[in-house]
Amino acid sequence: QVQLVESGGGLVQAGGSLTLSCAASGSIYSINSMGWYRQPPGKQRELVADITSAGRTNYTDSVKGRFTISRDNAKNTVYLQMNSLKPEDTAVYYCNAPEVVTTFGLLYNDAWGQGTQVTVSS
Numbered sequence: 001q002v003q004l005v006e007s008g009g010g011l012v013q014a015g016g017s018l019t020l021s022c023a024a025s026g027s028i029y030s031i032n033s034m035g036w037y038r039q040p041p042g043k044q045r046e047l048v049a050d051i052t053s054a055g056r057t058n059y060t061d062s063v064k065g066r067f068t069i070s071r072d073n074a075k076n077t078v079y080l081q082m083n084s085l086k087p088e089d090t091a092v093y094y095c096n097a098p099e100v101v102t103t104f105g106l107l108y109n110d111a112w113g114q115g116t117q118v119t120v121s122s
Contacts, residue, residue: 002026002108004095009116016120017083022095022113024076029101034071034078038091038118045094051078062088085120093118 008020024031035050049059049069057069068081078095095113102108 002028002097002100002102002111004097004111004113006093006095006113006116009093009118011119011121012085014085014087014120014122016085017081018085018118019082020080020093020095020116020118022078024097024100024111026100026108027103028076029103029105031073031076031097031100033098035096035098036069036078036080037094037096038089039094039115040088040091043091048093049080050096082118085118087120087122089118090120091118092116 003025004022006022012018033050033052036048037045038048039045047060048063051057051069051071053073066084071078092115094115097111100108100111
């Protein structure tokens with residue numbers, strides 16, 4: 001079993017900053033890509049950013065220059081530093097690991113965290 005646990009959400013004023021963390025636990029041998037998604041109220045879930053184990057990053061256009069994704073491979077943890085937050089960033093943020101190689105040599109597909117609420121007030 002693989003579990004992802006997010007933390008760091010909350011309420012912040014526009015222009016403020018928050019840092020989200022997501023720790024993966026379980027019988028993990030390696031994780032290739034890890035990412036952050038968000039789901040605003042009444043809208044579909046969308047990719048915010050992702051990062052490979054080698055550190056290559058990808059961002060959706062609306063957060064480029066404001067958000068930074070990073071990871072600590074030794075801790076199986078991914079972070080999302082969010083600066084210059086806007087009310088439209090309000091959403092539930094989810095951590096995702098599309099493929100996890102377990103210590104049993106098996107692939108665990110599409111692991112998701114439970115989500116953490118980020119609310120940006122104007």
